Amino acid sequence: MSTLGIWFVGARGSLATTATLGLHALAAGLTEAIGCVTEHPELDRRGLAGYDEVLVGGHDVVDTPLVKRAEELVAGGVVPQHLLRLVGDRLAATEHRLRHGVENAGTSGRGQRAEVERLARDIRAFGEEVDHVVVVDVSSTEQPYSPDDDTSSWSALRAAWEAGRAPLPASSVYACAALLADAAHAGFTPSTGIDLPALRQLAHQRAIPFAGCDGKTGETLVKSALAPMFATRALEVRSWTSVNLLGGGDGATLADPAAASSKTRAKRSGLDSMLGRPVDGPMHIDYVADLGDWKTAWDHVRFDGFLGTRMTMQFTWEGCDSTLAAPLVLDLARLLGRARAAGVLGPVPELGFFFKSPYDSDEHRLAQQWEALTRWSADCAARVERLTGEPDS
Amino acid sequence: MSTLGIWFVGARGSLATTATLGLHALAAGLTEAIGCVTEHPELDRRGLAGYDEVLVGGHDVVDTPLVKRAEELVAGGVVPQHLLRLVGDRLAATEHRLRHGVENAGTSGRGQRAEVERLARDIRAFGEEVDHVVVVDVSSTEQPYSPDDDTSSWSALRAAWEAGRAPLPASSVYACAALLADAAHAGFTPSTGIDLPALRQLAHQRAIPFAGCDGKTGETLVKSALAPMFATRALEVRSWTSVNLLGGGDGATLADPAAASSKTRAKRSGLDSMLGRPVDGPMHIDYVADLGDWKTAWDHVRFDGFLGTRMTMQFTWEGCDSTLAAPLVLDLARLLGRARAAGVLGPVPELGFFFKSPYDSDEHRLAQQWEALTRWSADCAARVERLTGEPDS
Amino acid sequence: MSTLGIWFVGARGSLATTATLGLHALAAGLTEAIGCVTEHPELDRRGLAGYDEVLVGGHDVVDTPLVKRAEELVAGGVVPQHLLRLVGDRLAATEHRLRHGVENAGTSGRGQRAEVERLARDIRAFGEEVDHVVVVDVSSTEQPYSPDDDTSSWSALRAAWEAGRAPLPASSVYACAALLADAAHAGFTPSTGIDLPALRQLAHQRAIPFAGCDGKTGETLVKSALAPMFATRALEVRSWTSVNLLGGGDGATLADPAAASSKTRAKRSGLDSMLGRPVDGPMHIDYVADLGDWKTAWDHVRFDGFLGTRMTMQFTWEGCDSTLAAPLVLDLARLLGRARAAGVLGPVPELGFFFKSPYDSDEHRLAQQWEALTRWSADCAARVERLTGEPDS
Amino acid sequence: MSTLGIWFVGARGSLATTATLGLHALAAGLTEAIGCVTEHPELDRRGLAGYDEVLVGGHDVVDTPLVKRAEELVAGGVVPQHLLRLVGDRLAATEHRLRHGVENAGTSGRGQRAEVERLARDIRAFGEEVDHVVVVDVSSTEQPYSPDDDTSSWSALRAAWEAGRAPLPASSVYACAALLADAAHAGFTPSTGIDLPALRQLAHQRAIPFAGCDGKTGETLVKSALAPMFATRALEVRSWTSVNLLGGGDGATLADPAAASSKTRAKRSGLDSMLGRPVDGPMHIDYVADLGDWKTAWDHVRFDGFLGTRMTMQFTWEGCDSTLAAPLVLDLARLLGRARAAGVLGPVPELGFFFKSPYDSDEHRLAQQWEALTRWSADCAARVERLTGEPDS
Ligand SMILES: NC(=O)c1ccc[n+]([C@@H]2O[C@H](COP(=O)([O-])OP(=O)(O)OC[C@H]3O[C@@H](n4cnc5c(N)ncnc54)[C@H](O)[C@@H]3O)[C@@H](O)[C@H]2O)c1
Ligand SMILES: NC(=O)c1ccc[n+]([C@@H]2O[C@H](COP(=O)([O-])OP(=O)(O)OC[C@H]3O[C@@H](n4cnc5c(N)ncnc54)[C@H](O)[C@@H]3O)[C@@H](O)[C@H]2O)c1
Ligand SMILES: NC(=O)c1ccc[n+]([C@@H]2O[C@H](COP(=O)([O-])OP(=O)(O)OC[C@H]3O[C@@H](n4cnc5c(N)ncnc54)[C@H](O)[C@@H]3O)[C@@H](O)[C@H]2O)c1
Ligand SMILES: NC(=O)c1ccc[n+]([C@@H]2O[C@H](COP(=O)([O-])OP(=O)(O)OC[C@H]3O[C@@H](n4cnc5c(N)ncnc54)[C@H](O)[C@@H]3O)[C@@H](O)[C@H]2O)c1
Ligand code: NA
Ligand code: NA
Known part of the structure; x- marks a missing residue:
């Protein structure tokens, strides 16, 4: 088994904070994994990172300390007080792995490219500490965005940057950075993110799996x-x-x-x-x-x-909402981390179970999505086992 | 394609009356088949009897005319008035095929056996008019019943009758009659009906399919x-x-x-x-x-x-309730009629989609039941086609 | 007791049609007065017009026959079919008392004044047949309207007309016509109607009672x-x-x-x-x-x-909605008719029980409105009795 | 203004614990008086004991410490954790004023009379510390009880005791003790309590007010x-x-x-x-x-x-339930304490606002009960002011 890094875009939001705190509680054996689909007996867990093998980092544009955000969640009845007391130290440690993100997507071509590269460096540095990184976008939902020719291919995008244009919305700036840092990507919001021809092409080139979009929680x-x-x-x-x-x-x-x-x-x-x-x-x-x-x-x-x-x-x-979504975010990271190890690349329609608008799938029926997920999961587990040679529980 | 007879136990009840009236309306093209699962595009309909190829008969213990019952349903907002006007004649024709049933299951062994035989004669006579008969139990729910050794096998049952005992509850008297009359059986109520070792054995001996129990409608x-x-x-x-x-x-x-x-x-x-x-x-x-x-x-x-x-x-x-259940009753009859033609025998767990307590199945999840149903339906359709040699729509 | 005329603005709408049909059914003793507040034992009914002493007329801008509208209501499950059959003749008779209204409020001062006068003539002609007329506005809700100086007094309004302006919205054109025809007025919609200084002043001058606005039904x-x-x-x-x-x-x-x-x-x-x-x-x-x-x-x-x-x-x-509102509309007409006889004039805040935005009252609490209504009703009853000298039940 | 003692029967139950803790929080200015009817602007508060002028004591048959019960309420989300921390000391002080009650009502006449007297002594001792005591029954609901002749008058009851019979159910044993200790009584449960001719008579003799029964909270x-x-x-x-x-x-x-x-x-x-x-x-x-x-x-x-x-x-x-009921229990104690001072005696139907089955009143309509309560409250306030001569806020 290998260690996993989850990089949150929107790392100080309600959802990311709940997921981070919950992960620490799970790692310390302080809470049950209620709502964690990867713990379901029908889902093949061989090769998934254990909760104590996961590190968290991320970007955000506000600076409210994680512990402060967690206290707000306690006050709001989302997180039990005693848990925060017990994992406060771990939260403080995670704090050191958070970096400042991009407010908006930049206006100049040079600016946008530079931002992408800066963010990618942050993610790559984090990746040094773990075997695989999965970037999970849980930042605020963007306004709808209409793609144009500049994002129709990876080369068109680079050309646009050269020409001084900044065609990517912020969520796609992050997705691009993830790919350049060799990280898998999960889009938990309805924002554009990775879902542009340019970035899909890049994901294929770099053999990176991704999934989305918009978590299906309520x-x-x-x-x-x-x-x-x-x-x-x-x-x-x-x-x-x-x-x-x-x-x-x-x-x-x-x-x-x-x-x-x-x-x-x-x-x-x-x-x-x-x-x-x-x-x-x-x-x-x-x-x-x-x-x-x-x-x-x-x-x-x-x-x-x-x-x-x-x-x-x-x-x-x-x-x-936050406790409905948090375990799914952990599930997605664990599943995409293992998928990476299994050599899966491109969009993963079998993760449609988690999303309102599943990429590359028209299947919205939950039961059918569940069947597809469990089948795919068994398949990944088997591939990882073959590749690593280590039979795993 | 072959003609189908539906024999209702409880033929004057709300459900049977709604199903009968609805069948006539469908046969006459006066209503859409809303709620009819057999019309779903995913369900293979080859070999199913058309609505205009179905005859209705049945037993009840009250004598209220069908048209009167239908008027009550109109008053209760279950059935639209104009439909009753249009199919009143057909209802009156069905009236002639209703027979008096058994109030209770008899107290003497001889009495019970005689009742079974009388009912079977009624069903067999009705069967002369059609290719296949399906008996559908939609009579009042019985009190719970605890089977004893007398119903542990077909020979034990006959021995009990000889010995002057009357071990069957009324619903099972009807089910036994159905089997002796070579009719398939669907138990839409929670009553015991066919679900006794003695009758299951008889169904196997006579190669008759059956399904149950207790319609799942709300x-x-x-x-x-x-x-x-x-x-x-x-x-x-x-x-x-x-x-x-x-x-x-x-x-x-x-x-x-x-x-x-x-x-x-x-x-x-x-x-x-x-x-x-x-x-x-x-x-x-x-x-x-x-x-x-x-x-x-x-x-x-x-x-x-x-x-x-x-x-x-x-x-x-x-x-x-009645309009939720009525189309399912028609579906069950059509599906069991075709199953009969396809040589299916014994309990049909694949019909669990229709029931609260599916015979011989622990699967209660609707989506999984749907998959099982559509697969089985396609299989039956293919077998019937092979057997009859007539490619059907 | 005296005869009452109800003049509906919007006489062919769902509400007016239901109220008219229902009134005929009540007059013929074919239905119970469910939802009729004036039948409540705590409400003093002395001096109220009986259902068989009420005539209906009205304005609308569409020509769909009342019987046709009633058939639509039957189809929609609002009105029972058998009632329509039984009171069809009476509806047809009412049809003859309907007149064409004003589509919009006119654009010229002369036009608007002429419309007011034409409508008032219609109402006055209807009034020949009865002792008192109550105009009830149940027409489509208008867009919000901002009054200006032209409606700040009755003389300002006449001056505006002289000057060629047409300051009244349609609902107020009807209300003005009602007043000029000596009819009481009930505004069952949120439209402006009588609620302008100019018209309130006119109501006082002509000693006419009115109530509103916007029926409180759901x-x-x-x-x-x-x-x-x-x-x-x-x-x-x-x-x-x-x-x-x-x-x-x-x-x-x-x-x-x-x-x-x-x-x-x-x-x-x-x-x-x-x-x-x-x-x-x-x-x-x-x-x-x-x-x-x-x-x-x-x-x-x-x-x-x-x-x-x-x-x-x-x-x-x-x-x-229509059957919730219809009996209230009849109640309002009966109560305002009697109030007229009792010499009540101007806004009647005690009718606030019926309205979302009661004129001249801040009391929205139902129980308090009920107390105010019953007290006022007893008072009116007593006054009418004194005036007419005829002790009434 | 005078000091008030609340004596809870069932002092360690959820409701009593919530009320006690809440009272302490109100006295310390740590919480708002949400749900406290006596704070409503329409209710005349002159002469009511302030929250910091109230002492709590009571009976229960279990020994779980109050603080422990309060912790359970915190865990159940009834009481905010921080409040418990802040008023823990006061709760511990109250603990010393709790006494052991009677498990059941005794079986011998002598035993029951002795219990009544023992309980009365407890209450009287508590009364030394305050001006007025109100006993509030918030213990577990008893099984229905059918009174007989032994409780038809105070003398019949004493005779029954003499004769060795024990006719009172436990709730009435407490009510009797309250009366003998000169305390007012509020029955917040559906149990019999004071509602027996014998005890009603005693209340009149001793000029004590009481109210009930069964709090109306949900x-x-x-x-x-x-x-x-x-x-x-x-x-x-x-x-x-x-x-x-x-x-x-x-x-x-x-x-x-x-x-x-x-x-x-x-x-x-x-x-x-x-x-x-x-x-x-x-x-x-x-x-x-x-x-x-x-x-x-x-x-x-x-x-x-x-x-x-x-x-x-x-x-x-x-x-x-507990936070809905707790403020009402405080309201009742404050109102009955002042009523006592105002010389009110016997059942108080004007407190029906608080009860499912108001004593001596058929009025269940909330709005009418509210009017009766506010009128009565103003009346009491005026009487107390007259009696004490001290104009109060
Ligand atoms: N919780 C659910 O059930 C659920 C379900 C589906 C989708 N989502 C999506 O998940 C996202 C997060 O939800 P939440 O409740 O945590 O919201 P939130 O507002 O609490 O958190 C969003 C975080 O994103 C940060 N952010 C905003 N712009 C950013 C940027 N340009 N770069 C980096 N960070 C940025 C914000 O500062 C904030 O900390 C939302 O888009 C929501 O629509 C949530
Ligand atoms: N409608 C639904 O949604 C639904 C769903 C599941 C099960 N069911 C079951 O279907 C049955 C029928 O429901 P319904 O609403 O039509 O009830 P119903 O009471 O209107 O009709 C029952 C009919 O059975 C007749 N009957 C009673 N005892 C009989 C006997 N010994 N022999 C022959 N006939 C007899 C009655 O006279 C009556 O006409 C009930 O058992 C019900 O529990 C209905
Ligand atoms: N039904 C309720 O519960 C309820 C409650 C409160 C208020 N209201 C109000 O009552 C009114 C009637 O409701 P309804 O359901 O009958 O609506 P409807 O649309 O069925 O009827 C409105 C009628 O008004 C007529 N009309 C439109 N403009 C007119 C004009 N300038 N002159 C004369 N007639 C005109 C229309 O042709 C139509 O026949 C609405 O304004 C509604 O908001 C209804
Ligand atoms: N909370 C509400 O909204 C509400 C509304 C109406 C009535 N009530 C009534 O108030 C009462 C208390 O409710 P609760 O939720 O606190 O219940 P609870 O079970 O938490 O508390 C009842 C307490 O009474 C004690 N008790 C039992 N028998 C006793 C006896 N013989 N002598 C002294 N104490 C005894 C129990 O030990 C316990 O501590 C119940 O009878 C309930 O029906 C409550
Ligand atoms: Na899709
Ligand atoms: Na008002």
């Missing part, structure tokens, strides 16, 4: 379990309304309709795909400051049954 | 879609509370705690199996007369996430 | 019962989220954010007033075509208790 | 706000279903159907009275251990509107 998760029920039972969904109330940093970002629109677009398209046609109904993401990291989602489904009978189903989901 | 259906989500996401369900409010004939029967207990036991065991361990939480079935055929179910799920965070999900399901 | 009704509970129990409401899904004509109108904003503003201010301070939380009105006249509202209340404990309450309301 | 509170809405709007409630899920000590007690039945009977009768007739629908109280002190209630209301249209409302209430 209401969309439930949808991906429920919509197939309506579909296979041949019930006609006439409207599906979704309301998401959330506070916290993520909520504040999504209070901006432009940022929210990347989210709702993704949610809607998955639903339509599972139900086989466009479905009516509003979809709201609302910022309610008081809710903090807690999200309340209400969904209302109007469907018709036999002889046109009108029926409804509604559900309310009350979850803590 | 809250349990939703559970079978949602519970796997919690399981594969490694979220710890701490309690799952279920409340079912229903009126109608079925509600009145289940107001009797003894009858309700067959239902709740089945519901609970499926959930525990999907979640991998017993889960706390009450489960209520309440009779609320005013609700008629409409069922409201409320479920409350308390689960823990990463770091022990406490979260909840709740849903409310408002459905019309 | 989620706001529930709020006015629940918010006082939080307030008197000293629980701190931190956020109150409201989502309203509705189809139908009203839903289509409110799909326009400008029109919706009049509604949400009213809803919000009532809540803030009952809770004693501004409360956070989004408020949505969404058009979901499929829902027709049925409204589903979901409210989520986050409140703190002792020691800062975080608690929540949520409710879902599934109601039929 | 779902019944909501009902008392909502049911009047349906009633005054003349909507016909066809069924009202209530489900209460709760853990904690109270939940464990109520898991016993006999104990639960006292609760559900009270809840049902209030609803029927507000709606004017018996209403159908099940009412469940379920013990779900995992919920701890948190209660989730789901209510489903089916009602008809105009023309018989079928509508529904449902709500989910997620509250913390």
Whole structure:
């Protein structure tokens, strides 16, 4: 087995802080791995890095100390107080591995290229300490971005930089840096990140695996379990309304309709795909400051049954976004780290289980995604075992 | 393709009446096949009887005319008025194929055997008009029944009759009659029906397929879609509370705690199996007369996430039981009719998709049941095609 | 007792059609007066017009026959089919008392004044048939309107007309016509209607009572019962989220954010007033075509208790807007008709029980509004009795 | 102003511990008085004891230290950790004022009388430290009890004791002791307590005020706000279903159907009275251990509107029982302490606002109870001011 480095973009956010603190607690045997998919008995764990074999580093643009962020999470009921007390030292140690990121993507070609290289150096330096690095983007959701010719290939991108243009949005600056530092990449936000022809090409050239995008943790998760029920039972969904109330940093970002629109677009398209046609109904993401990291989602489904009978189903989901997402982020890093070792490269559609908008896959149904994940995981495990020659548990 | 006969036990109940009326409406092209699983594009329909190739007959112990029952369903908002007007004649024709059943299972051995034979004659006579008969039990749920040695084999059963004992509950009297009349059997209620060693043995001897038990139409259906989500996401369900409010004939029967207990036991065991361990939480079935055929179910799920965070999900399901169940009853009859033609015999676990307590299967997860069903369906379709030599759409 | 005429603005809308049909059914003794507040034992009914003493007329800008609209309501499950069959003749008779209204409020001063006069003539002609007329505005909600000096007094308004300006929005054109025709006025929509200094002055001059505005029938009704509970129990409401899904004509109108904003503003201010301070939380009105006249509202209340404990309450309301509003519209007409007879003039804050934004009252608490209503009603009853000298039941 | 002593029966229970800790926090200015009705601006507070003028003592039958119970409440998320740290000393001081109570009510007449006297001595001793004592029963709910002739008068009770009989249930033993110790009494549970002719007579003789019974804190509170809405709007409630899920000590007690039945009977009768007739629908109280002190209630209301249209409302209430009840317990003690000073005696129906089954009152409507409470409070305040001659804030 090999050591793993997780490099968070947005390392001081709620999600990264929860994941970091949780990892330390797991490594110290202080908490159970609830919500960690990689602990599921159906998932082949051979060759995955142990929690005590993982180092954390990352970029952020704010300087609030990790421990301070963790205290805020304690106050918000996300993290139990006693855990913070017990892993405070480890958090402080991680603090030393955090670096300042890029506020925005730069305006000059030279500037953007330089930023990419600086970030890559940070990641490469971190990589010295571990066998594999996985960069996980958990920074604030960007506004929607429309790619142009400058990002249509790796050479076009370099040419654009030469010509003084700065075509990449910030999330893609980080993704590019990850690739140049030979790190795998997971895009947990709806931002563009690695999903540009230029960067996909670069990933192939450098034989690097990546996965994304936009973590599926709450209401969309439930949808991906429920919509197939309506579909296979041949019930006609006439409207599906979704309301998401959330506070916290993520909520504040999504209070901006432009940022929210990347989210709702993704949610809607998955639903339509599972139900086989466009479905009516509003979809709201609302910022309610008081809710903090807690999200309340209400969904209302109007469907018709036999002889046109009108029926409804509604559900309310009350979850803590950061603790729903944190274990998945650890899962993704462990799985991509091992995939790297197994020689997997390019987009990994089999990781679609984790995402609202899975790269290179139209499969949104949770059960089918689970089957694909477990099959792929067994396959990676076997390949790693063959390669390393060390039979592992 | 061959003609199909559906013989309902409980032919004048809400469910049977809705299914019969709906079948006539489908045959006449007056309604869409919403909720009919056999119309799903992923399900291989080759060799299934068309709606206009199906005849309905059945047993009941009350004499209320079908048209009267249908009018009550119109009044209760289950069936649209205009449909009843349009298929009233066909309903009246079906009326002539209904026979009086057995109130209870008889007390003397001779009496029970005679009842079985009388019922079998009714079914066999009906079978003259069609190629295959499927008996579908949609009668009132019986009280739980504990089998003894008398039903441990077909010869033991016959010996018991000889000795003057009457070991079968009513639902099994019907199932036995079905087998003696060479009809397939589907048990849509939680009653014992065919599920006794004696009758299973008889089914094998006579090479007859059967499926059951207890239609999965409402809250349990939703559970079978949602519970796997919690399981594969490694979220710890701490309690799952279920409340079912229903009126109608079925509600009145289940107001009797003894009858309700067959239902709740089945519901609970499926959930525990999907979640991998017993889960706390009450489960209520309440009779609320005013609700008629409409069922409201409320479920409350308390689960823990990463770091022990406490979260909840709740849903409310408002459905019309009879229109949820009716298309499934038609599906089961079509599928078992074709299975018969394909030479399938004994219990069909691949029909578990339709049931709360699938015979000979521990699989309660809806998505996995769907995969099994579609695979099996394609297999049957192919066998029928081979056997009949007629390529079919 | 005296005969009453109800003149609907928007006479062919869902609400007016339901109210008209329902009135005919009540007059014919074919339905119970469910939802009719004037039938409540605590409300003094002496002197109210009987249902068989009421005539209906009205304006609309579409020509769809009433019977056709009623058939649509039957199809939408708002009105039972058999009722329509039984009162079809009476509806056809009402058809003859409907007149074409004004599409918009006119652009020239002369045009607007002429319209007011034409409408007033229609109403006055109708008034020949009855003792008192109450004009009830149930037409589509207008976009918000900002009054200017031209409507600051009745003389300013006439001067503006002289000067060629047309300052009134359509709803106020109708209200002005009502006053000139000596009819009382009830504004059941959030539109401006009578609520302009010019028209209030005219109402006083002509000694005419009026009430408004915006019928309180669904989620706001529930709020006015629940918010006082939080307030008197000293629980701190931190956020109150409201989502309203509705189809139908009203839903289509409110799909326009400008029109919706009049509604949400009213809803919000009532809540803030009952809770004693501004409360956070989004408020949505969404058009979901499929829902027709049925409204589903979901409210989520986050409140703190002792020691800062975080608690929540949520409710879902599934109601039929037209049948919730129709009996109130009849109530208002009966009460205003009698108030007229009792010599009441100007705004009637005691009718606040019926409205989201009661004129001349800050009282939004339902229980207090009920007390005010019953007291006022008893007072009117007594006055009418004194005036007419006829002791009434 | 005078000092007040609160004597809790069940002093180590969740509710008493929360109230005690909260009182200390209020006295120290460490928390806001959220949920304290006596702080409402509409309630006349002149003459009420300040939080820093209140002492706590009490009986219980278990010996778990208060601080330990408080730690459990912290773990259950009922009480914030920092508060416990800050008032730990005060809690320890209160510990010294707790005495051992009576397990059950005794079996011999002599034994029961002796217990009453012993308990009365405890209370009287505590009373030395303060001006007025209010005994508040917050112990576990007893099984229903049927009074007989022995409790029909104070003399009959003494005669029964003489004759060797022990007719009082434990809650009444405490109530009797309270009266003999000249303390006012508040029955916050559904147990019999003071509500026997013998004890009511004694209260009158000794000129002591009392109030009860069964605190109205959750779902019944909501009902008392909502049911009047349906009633005054003349909507016909066809069924009202209530489900209460709760853990904690109270939940464990109520898991016993006999104990639960006292609760559900009270809840049902209030609803029927507000709606004017018996209403159908099940009412469940379920013990779900995992919920701890948190209660989730789901209510489903089916009602008809105009023309018989079928509508529904449902709500989910997620509250913390102990923090909902604790401030009310403090309110009751403060109000009864002042009532004592004002010379009030016997049952106080004006305190019905706090109870599910208010003594000597049929009024269950929250708004009307609020009016009665504020009026009575102003009256008491005025009387106390007159008596003491000291104008108070
Ligand atoms: N938590 C979930 O359930 C979930 C699910 C899906 C997606 N996500 C996504 O994960 C992301 C993080 O969520 P969160 O709740 O932690 O939000 P957050 O606001 O608490 O954290 C975001 C962090 O990103 C940092 N950041 C912003 N711009 C940056 C930049 N240019 N470079 C580096 N860091 C930058 C911020 O300073 C902040 O610390 C969001 O985009 C969210 O949409 C979260
Ligand atoms: N509708 C659903 O969603 C659903 C789902 C699962 C199971 N079920 C089961 O299906 C059955 C039918 O439901 P329903 O709503 O139509 O109930 P129902 O009460 O309307 O009809 C039952 C019919 O069975 C008849 N019957 C009773 N005893 C009989 C006997 N000994 N022989 C013949 N007929 C007899 C009754 O007279 C009645 O006509 C019930 O057992 C129910 O539990 C229904
Ligand atoms: N139903 C409720 O519960 C409720 C509650 C509060 C307020 N309201 C208000 O009542 C009104 C009616 O609701 P509805 O559901 O019947 O809507 P609807 O769309 O079915 O009916 C509105 C009618 O007004 C007519 N109209 C439009 N402009 C007109 C004009 N200039 N002159 C005359 N008629 C005109 C339309 O042609 C239509 O027939 C709406 O404004 C709605 O906001 C309804
Ligand atoms: N919390 C609420 O919202 C609420 C509302 C209405 C009524 N109540 C009632 O208040 C009571 C207390 O509730 P809780 O949650 O604190 O319960 P709890 O179980 O935590 O506390 C009850 C306490 O009473 C003690 N006790 C039992 N028998 C006794 C006896 N004979 N003498 C003295 N003490 C005895 C127990 O040892 C325990 O400490 C219950 O009866 C409950 O039904 C509570
Ligand atoms: Na995709
Ligand atoms: Na007002």
